[in-house]
Amino acid sequence: xxxxxxxxxxxxxxxxxxxxxxxxxxxxxxxxxxxxxxxxxxxxxxxxxxxxxxxxxxxxxxxxxxxxxxxxxxxxxxxxxxxxxxxxxxxxxxxxxxxxxxxxxxxxxxxxxxxxxxx
Amino acid sequence: xxxxxxxxxxxxxxxxxxxxxxxxxxxxxxxxxxxxxxxxxxxxxxxxxxxxxxxxxxxxxxxxxxxxxxxxxxxxxxxxxxxxxxxxxxxxxxxxxxxxxxxxxxxxxxxxxxxxxxx
Amino acid sequence: xxxxxxxxxxxxxxxxxxxxxxxxxxxxxxxxxxxxxxxxxxxxxxxxxxxxxxxxxxxxxxxxxxxxxxxxxxxxxxxxxxxxxxxxxxxxxxxxxxxxxxxxxxxxxxxxxxxxxxxxxxxxxxxxxxxxxxxxxxxxxxxxxxxxxxxxxxxxxxxxxxxxxxxxxxxxxxxxxxxxxxxxxxxxxxxxxxxxxxxxxxxxxxxxxxxxxxxxxxxxxxxxxxxxxxxxxxxxxxxxxxxxxxxxxxxxxxxxxxxxxxxxxxxxxxxxxxxxxxxxxxxxxxxxxxxxxxxxxxxxxxxxxxxxxxxxxxxxxxxxxxxxxxxxxxxxxxxxxxxxxxxxxxxxxxxxxxxxxxx
Numbered sequence: 331x332x333x334x335x336x337x338x339x340x341x342x343x344x345x346x347x348x349x350x351x352x353x354x355x356x357x358x359x360x361x362x363x364x365x366x367x368x369x370x371x372x373x374x375x376x377x378x379x380x381x382x383x384x385x386x387x388x389x390x391x392x393x394x395x396x397x398x399x400x401x402x403x404x405x406x407x408x409x410x411x412x413x414x415x416x417x418x419x420x421x422x423x424x425x426x427x428x429x430x431x432x433x434x435x436x437x438x439x440x441x442x443x444x445x446x447x448x449x
Numbered sequence: 450x451x452x453x454x455x456x457x458x459x460x461x462x463x464x465x466x467x468x469x470x471x472x473x474x475x476x477x478x479x480x481x482x483x484x485x486x487x488x489x490x491x492x493x494x495x496x497x498x499x500x501x502x503x504x505x506x507x508x509x510x511x512x513x514x515x516x517x518x519x520x521x522x523x524x525x526x527x528x529x530x531x532x533x534x535x536x537x538x539x540x541x542x543x544x545x546x547x548x549x550x551x552x553x554x555x556x557x558x559x560x561x562x563x564x565x566x567x568x
Numbered sequence: 569x570x571x572x573x574x575x576x577x578x579x580x581x582x583x584x585x586x587x588x589x590x591x592x593x594x595x596x597x598x599x600x601x602x603x604x605x606x607x608x609x610x611x612x613x614x615x616x617x618x619x620x621x622x623x624x625x626x627x628x629x630x631x632x633x634x635x636x637x638x639x640x641x642x643x644x645x646x647x648x649x650x651x652x653x654x655x656x657x658x659x660x661x662x663x664x665x666x667x668x669x670x671x672x673x674x675x676x677x678x679x680x681x682x683x684x685x686x687x688x689x690x691x692x693x694x695x696x697x698x699x700x701x702x703x704x705x706x707x708x709x710x711x712x713x714x715x716x717x718x719x720x721x722x723x724x725x726x727x728x729x730x731x732x733x734x735x736x737x738x739x740x741x742x743x744x745x746x747x748x749x750x751x752x753x754x755x756x757x758x759x760x761x762x763x764x765x766x767x768x769x770x771x772x773x774x775x776x777x778x779x780x781x782x783x784x785x786x787x788x789x790x791x792x793x794x795x796x797x798x799x800x801x802x803x804x805x806x807x808x809x810x811x812x813x814x815x816x817x818x819x820x821x822x823x824x825x826x827x828x829x830x831x832x833x834x835x836x837x838x839x840x841x842x843x844x845x846x847x848x849x850x851x852x853x854x855x856x857x858x859x860x861x862x863x864x865x866x867x868x869x870x871x872x873x874x875x876x877x878x879x880x881x882x883x884x885x886x887x888x889x890x891x892x893x894x895x896x897x898x899x900x901x902x903x904x905x906x907x908x909x910x911x912x913x914x915x916x917x918x919x920x921x922x923x924x925x926x927x
Contacts, residue, residue, distance in 0.1 A: 335650075335860060358793065359780045360863075361872050361889035374887075376861065376872065381798035383861055405780045405897035415607075426603075433607035433926070441615060468698050482727065484712035505620065505627045528627040528718050533726070542712065 340386040342396045345375070348386065349399040352377050357384070359399075362409035364417035369446025371417045375399075392445065395420035416441045479544035484527040486547045487520060491560045493539040494518065500531035500540060516562070522547050522554040572600070575908065579608050583686055583912030586922035588896075590915075594908060602903040604896055610926040614886055621881040622648050622855055623722055632888060633924040634715050635678060638671040639866040640888065641720035643873040647862035647886075648722050651877050654851050658843040660724035661801045665838050666737070667711070667719055668864070669831040673744065674703040675867035676824040676831075679919050680755065683821060686916045687764050692754055699747045702740050709733065724848025734839050741832040748832075752825040765818035769902045769914040772815055779898045783869020783891045784827070785918055788812050788820035795865040805837040817917045854881050866891055868919050890924035 340348060349359075360376040360383065370391040377384050390396055398421040399406050410421045411432035418439035421427070430438070470477070479485060487509075498511040501518075508524035509531060511517070532540045547554065573594045579587035587608040593601040616628050629644035630637050642664055649656060681696035704714045710733050711717040711726075719725055729737075755761055771781070776789035786793055790813040796802040797809060810826045812819035855877035862873045869891030878884035899918045906914060 337859060358777070360870075361874075361887075361894070363874065363887045363889065365876060365885045365887075374874065376874075378793070381793075381795065383863065385861055403780060404778070405894060408893055408896055428605070432605070433610045435607070435610060440612065468701070480709040480712075482710065482712040483708055484718070503624055505624050526627070526631070526716075527713070528630075528716075529712065529726075530624065530627055530718075533721075 334382070335385075336383065337385045337387060340375075340388050342388055342390050342394065345386075345388055346397040346399060346402070349375070349402045352384075353402050355379065359403040359406055362406060362413060364413040364419060364441065366417070366441055366443040368443050371413075371419050371443065373413060373417075373419060390419050392418075392442075395422050397422050398424040400425035415439070418442045481544065483544040484529050484542050485545045486522065486527065486543055487525060487531060488541045488543045489518060489520065489556075489558050490539045490541070491518070491558045493537045494560045495537055496560060497536060499534050499536065503530055503534050505530065516560040518558045518560060520556045520558075522556060571595075577911060581912075584915065584920075585682060586920060588915070588920060588922045590903070590911070592903070592908070592911065597908050599903050599906050599908060599911065602900050604900055606896075606922055606926055608926075609923050613927045614888065617883040617886045619882075622875075622883050623851075625883065625886060626721060627718065629886070629888070630716055630718060630720075632927055633890070633921055635675045635921065636671065636866045636868065636871070636890075636924060637716045638667050638719060639864050639871060641717070642668060643862055643864040643866075643871050643888070644875075644886065645720045645722050646864065647860050647873040647875040648855065648883075649851070650862055651855055651858060651860040651875050652722075652851060652853075653856075654723055654849060656724045656849060657846045659845045660847050662805075662838050662842050663725045663729065663847065664720065665801055665805060666835050666842075667707075667717065667725075669834045669838070670703055670706065670737075671717075672831045672867045673828050673835075674700050674707075676828045677703070679824060679867075680751075680821070680828075683916055684761075686912055687761060689758075689760065692751070692761075695747075695751055699744055699751065702744060706737055706740050709736070721848065723851040724846070726848070728847050729842075734842070738836055738839055741836050745829060745832050748825070748828055752829070755821055755825050761821075762818065764913065765821055765917075766814075766816060768817045768910050769906060769917060770814070770816045771898055771902050773813070775901055776815070776898065779901055780894055781869075781898045782894055783866070783919075784820050784823040785869065785895050785898055788823045789815035793870065795863045795870045802834075805834050805841070807834060817913055820917045854879055855883055868892060868921055868924075869895065888927055890921065890927070892918070892921045892925045895920070896925070 357377040357379045360378045363374050365372040370389050373388045373390055375386040407426040411428045413419050415433045496513050501509045501511045506524045506526055508521040510519045529542050532542050575592045577590040577592050578584050579589045589605045591603045592599050617625055630641040632640045677696050677700035681693045684692035708714045711719045771789045773790050776786050776791045790811055792809045794809040796807050810823050812823050857877055857879045859876040864871050871891055872889035874887040875883050876885040895918050902914050
């Protein structure tokens with residue numbers, strides 16, 4: 331179902347506040363996913379209201395963390411643990427943290443990108 | 450009235466044939482479009498190796514020097530992509546499945562040399 | 569207050585079709601807490617975009633899950649078409665709707681069979697699967713595959729329908745509708761089914777909204793977030809979401825029974841109005857830099873596809889969010905406070921597809 335594409339950039343510090351505001355507006359959380367980048371991981375948050383999809387791109391540099399949105403949308407624990415296990419992004423104050431044991435994998439954070447080359 | 454309803458079903462079950470087939474005695478009929486296995490006609494092949502490059506599971510291998518094409522039957526997933534991309538249409542989908550076996554089947558085809566003007 | 573016991577449930581369990589593990593914390597016979605853990609069949613299919621170009625990737629995406637194979641193929645190709653700015657012909661859109669709705673029919677019949685099996689109603693299970701077989705035979709005749717259809721490609725669909733096939737699909741729809749009238753009646757009225765399902769595992773409308781449920785789980789609680797309502801093509805064939813308000817296992821079951829009949833009607837309407845013309849447009853060249861999100865309403869609920877192009881033939885990222893993924897929190901919430909013997913029923917009514925979830 332082709333629809334209007336809305337992608338907005340967001341800083342990691344604003345994630346929690348935005349999620350709270352969206353929740354108050356009656357938005358439904360659709361998904362959270364990670365994208366492999368050099369030196370950082372891009373986390374994509376998608377929300378939906380009345381079949382209108384809004385996506386937020388959050389660039390999380392290696393070694394920094396994002397505040398978990400599980401206090402707002404409890405269902406987000408599935409995605410946050412997935413992104414944590416596959417990409418190594420840390421989420422603070424999670425309501426249900428599996429501490430890296432969500433997926434049973436032989437390698438730690440297999441989809442994490444390479445470190446940025448210092449020129 | 451439950452008994453009457455059940456009675457109807459009972460009668461129709463007694464009169465009708467079973468839905469299942471008596472399998473090995475009564476073989477399955479394939480339709481014209483069934484994707485059973487890949488067939489190869491070496492006569493028209495130009496050794497372009499597009500099928501080998503595009504195969505999602507890597508079941509087709511081409512040795513250009515020896516003019517040989519091998520199909521690993523156990524890796525093939527019958528997706529039909531090689532048939533779609535073959536420029537000379539020398540690959541086709543045959544309707545019957547390959548029979549089960551205790552060994553891995555790898556079919557090797559020799560592509561004949563072609564007179565210059567034809568190629 | 570009794571002593572707390574932890575009962576491990578799964579990953580291998582007679583009631584579970586797929587590997588999910590639940591730690592059930594019990595107080596006497598009541599579940600007080602359930603902790604799900606998945607990850608038994610994680611395959612990392614999304615990562616394969618690095619080694620496959622976007623066309624070959626269609627065949628990988630179709631194999632994310634057997635039952636919703638067509639939906640995954642459509643979702644992925646739809647997202648790539650959006651990224652590349654391709655408009656597919658009307659006939660291809662209609663054919664996709666026809667096969668997507670037929671997939672829904674076969675998926676729901678499979679699920680109804682599994683539910684009947686879980687109830688211990690084995691003859692009903694066999695009847696559901698007997699009806700389902702008719703859809704699979706049509707799939708084989710038209711697309712060549714019984715379950716994995718390989719019907720979608722980037723730019724349209726692969727095979728056209730002949731007039732005889734259209735006739736065959738329509739007569740099959742009439743046939744299944746007749747069968748469903750009888751079988752659906754059993755799910756609706758039979759006392760053994762109703763005793764087991766009515767009032768079990770109630771998910772209130774507020775909870776369904778809060779937990780962001782999708783698909784029949786949400787619609788069984790009266791929440792309409794069916795993506796098909798937003799589609800121009802679905803509006804053309806007269807789509808209306810099926811909603812039940814009770815929120816219990818029975819209403820989730822009835823949503824699916826009604827959707828089978830509704831999907832048959834959609835298929836017939838789509839075939840009646842099937843436009844003439846091409847079934848595919850050629851798509852060539854590398855995928856441009858950019859991203860595209862696409863959603864499809866699969867039998868189990870809304871599926872989300874996200875692709876990111878990086879200017880080469882290979883995509884930078886392809887993401888699938890399957891419906892079960894978001895329904896797991898709802899399953900955990902309904903499990904709290906239920907009886908141990910209802911756990912299997914609750915897990916089944918979510919229609920978990922764990923292999924989808926983990927990709």
